[in-house]
Amino acid sequence: MEALVAFAIGLLVACGVYLMLRARTFPVIIGLVLFSYATNLFLFAAGRLKTDEPPLIYATQSYTDPLPQALVLTAIVIGFAMTAFVVVLALRARGELGSDRVDGGEREEER
Amino acid sequence: MIPSPDHLLVLPVAIPLLTGALLLIFARWPLVVRRAISGVAAVLLALIAIQLLMMSGDDAVRVYLLGDWAAPFGILLVLDRLSALMLVLTALLALFALAYAVQEADSDGHNFHALFQFQLLGLNGAFLTGDLFNLFVFFEILLLASYGLLLHGGGAERTRAGLHYVVLNLIGSSFFLIAAGLLYSVTGTLNMADLAVQMRALPAEDLPIAAAGGLLLLAVFGLKAALLPLHFWLPHAYGAAAAPVAALFAIMTKVGAYAIVRVFTLVFGVEAGPLAGLADPWLLPVALASIALGTIGVLASDDLRRMTAYLVIASVGTLLAGIGLMTEAGLSGALYYLVHTTLVTGGLFLLADLVANGRRVGARITPRERPAGAGVLSVLFLLGAMAMIGMPPLSGLIGKLLILLAALPEPAVQWVWTVILISSAMLLIGLSRAGITLFWRGPPSPQAAPSALRLLPAAALIGSSPLLVIFGGPLTDLAAATAGQVLNPDRYVEAVLGAATVRETVGGAP
Secondary structure (H helix, E strand, O other), X not given: OHHHHHHHHHHHHHXXXXXXXXXXXXXXXXXXXXXXXXXXXXXHHOOOOOOOOOOOOOOOOOOOOHHHXXXXXXXXXXXXXXXXXXXXXXXXXXXXXXXXXXXXXXXXXXX | OOOHHHHHHHHHHHHHHHHHHHHHHOOOOOHHHHXXXXXXXXXXXXXXXXXXXXXXXXXXXXXXXXXXXOOOOOOEEEEOHXXXXXXXXXXXXHHHHHHHHOOOHHHHOOOHHHHHHHHHHHHHHHHHEOEHHHHHHHHHHHHHHHHHHHHOOXXXXXXXXXXXXXXXXXXXXXXXXXXHHHHHHHHOOOEHHHXXXXXXXXXXXXXXXXXXXXXXXXXXXXXXXXXXXXXXXXXXXXXXXXHHHHHHHOOHHHHHHHHHHHXXXXXXXXXXXXXXXXXXXXXXXXXXXXXXXXXXXXXXXXXXXXXXXXXXXXXXXXXXXXXXXXXXXXXXXXXXXXXXXXXXXXXXXXXXXXXXXXXXXXXXXXXXXXXXOHHHXXXXXXXXXXXXXXXXXXHHHHHHHHHHHHHOOOOOHHHHHHHXXXXXXXXXXXXXXXXXXXXXXXXXXXOOOOOHHHHHHHHHHXXXXXXXXXXXXXXXXXXXXXXXXXXXXXXXXXXXHOOOOHHHHHOOXX
């Protein structure tokens, strides 16, 4: 399972970084989202990977760490708000700058 | 009974939170009412911050357990000399920025005052928290408020700068989370005092992970502080922001510097075992490079606001050069310099706006037009420039001198001296040229001269520089005491981990 999770995180980061380096706002936002997914998964894995264990200390002999789950929840909420904000901002930039390039570049497109 | 003064600790977080929420609900109220609410809250905040600074003068580290959960399990606020100093600085800067904003800038949108208060909430929280994840949350609060403030007033230039600022900081936030995850995975805690304890007894195989986490944190804080390879967002963002917002942002880079001091003296401090001094090889070179780049930026700027933004980069570099020495003398010099540079750059941003309003060509450094009221403005510019360059008799000299003297016994002394002194000379050239072009050449502008009321906040912030010299003795003592406390993390750790909950103090009462 470790290998699977590590592979998933790596794939998400790779796709996220690739998209973040694109020149237009929409791919950049998608890249940011993928990257934040990878971050959340990573944070989740920081509490060690366990299946079928309750996140309660006194429940059984064996338990899964509840703190990273709480952290991930917070991070997801904050990430959601930030994504909403950046989408609105990108739309506004498209309207005001007349281009969806991240550098707000020229209106003329190179073919 | 509950010891009552400790509740003061939560007020710098609670007051802006409640005020901001109130302003958000009543965003359609008359502007006068909103200004009054915001102003009263800012004054109150300044008074509380000063009271906290006086409380911290007894060298004790005060802990406020939120929800009465014992450390390291609950989240908590910690007040020591360093956080109290930062709180006072923030509150004073906010007061003057607000005094300038209420004269015009806040009428462009309904939520300026609410965002302003949330910005203060994030700043104060970041200075007070004793928990790494909480630091992340407060960073997000102050960033989200700053996104809104940066875009306040609208316009293509702000939108473009805002987009870069937001995207870069979102990436930074993800890295902060990764760093927190790395540290948690090897220590099992995010309480900074507990992290410091765990770090001392870390098994050898976990050391690389902890080191990676620590260095990632350095990169994240470096982004906030606009250190060399991570500074690209700053000139655009600060140059485009409305003047009172830019003035308030003068403290934002210092949040990064504060976080570097806090984490790398406490968690990776002298007693951190094998990871002690993790940031040392990086901090000084990067800081000196930032000074060089900021100076070149000042020379190359064709706009007064952009130039002030590059001054911020150069001054953050100087600040971190002092911190990077990681000695008591270096840190105390850096703390003095921090107070000076925050207030003066804040004043210069306000001044740049006054100049821009008094000319039809805005803040561009061209000889086409002299700003209205050039007499007063040029005197203020002269004072601000002298303070930033570090010319006698103003406070920049003392700050830079303290850092230079602190570097004397260090191996890197020739680098520190060379870079800071050459940078000062270059700043002298750049700022004189800008001053001559702006104030001495070209015909006077037909615009109306700024009223005395508008001049006041800028004059007060820049005028703080001579005051910092006059009260230099007490202030350097304060800086030295603060540096001494910061570099002895044991006190902090003991205070946090030994903090008694109210339930224990009262003795099982419900």
